[in-house]
Each structure stands twice: as C-alpha cells, then as structure tokens.
C-alpha cells in the first residue's frame with residue numbers, strides 16, 4: 001500500500017483501511033511466506049515526519065511444534081512507525097520521498113516481530129513419540145512399555161535378587 005501524503009496539510013490526519021498481501025521476512029516456522037494483512041491505518045503529517053498508527057490482523061501458517069502438522073494462528077497487533085524524508089541518526093525510522101509513504105515493508109517487519117516463538121495445533125496436542133515418531137494424537141506406540149522393561153532390566157542388574 002502506498003499513501004500519497006504530499007497533499008496533506010501539517011497536522012492533517014488521513015485514515016485508510018485496506019487489505020494487502022505482503023511477503024513476510026523468511027522464518028523457519030512459516031510454510032508460506034505471504035500473508036494477507038487487514039489494516040486500519042491512520043497517518044498524521046507533521047512538519048518533519050509522517051506518523052503511522054495502525055491495527056493489523058492476519059493469519060500465519062506454520063507447523064505444530066509438537067506433532068509437526070500444518071497449523072496456523074491469528075495475529076492482532078498495533079503498529080507505530082515514523083517516516084522521515086532525510087536520513088539522520090534517529091533509530092527505528094523509515095525513509096520516504098516526501099510525497100508517498102510505502103507501508104508494506106514496515107507492516108511486513110511488524111508482522112514478523114509478532115509471530116509467536118512456538119506454534120501448537122492445540123493445547124492438548126500430545127505430539128510425536130520421540131523414539132518411533134508415532135503421532136500420539138492418533139495412535140499409541142509400544143515405546144513406553146519397552147522403555148520400562150529396559151529400565152527394570154538395568155535396575156535388576158544393579159540389585160540382583
């Protein structure tokens with residue numbers, strides 16, 4: 001999304017709601033790099049800069065950390081960004097050409113920052129058996145039994161009857 005701000009007077013506020021598919025910076029969790037963002041944006045023009053305040057909602061796709069099945073989650077977050085015309089030593093600002101503000105990259109970066117560290121398909125997901133890989137949500141495996149037997153065999157070695 002590009003918003004023309006050159007016609008705005010100082011102190012003028014511009015509201016725009018839009019949907020935009022943006023490319024999210026690559027991340028190991030994402031099976032798909034594009035995300036459709038629903039954005040409600042408010043741009044305010046000041047003498048030396050343009051301020052963006054926005055709320056964003058989107059869905060991201062990935063794989064469950066426990067069972068590895070594809071899953072997804074909704075994200076809702078706020079964005080505050082400042083756009084300036086000339087580079088200075090201020091951190092965390094975006095440059096714009098004085099006429100048009102480009103919103104996609106700042107929105108993509110903000111989306112990336114809100115992706116949760118871990119994704120699970122549901123709170124009760126039992127995950128995969130770490131020995132045989134069976135999905136414990138859909139079936140049981142014999143690993144626990146065998147494990148127990150091996151363990152008691154070892155114990156028996158330490159404490160002969």
Ligand SMILES: [Zn+2]
Pocket residue numbers: 064065066067068069120121122125126127
């Ligand atoms: Zn799962």
Ligand SMILES: [Zn+2]
Pocket residue numbers: 129130131132133134141142143144
């Ligand atoms: Zn198993």
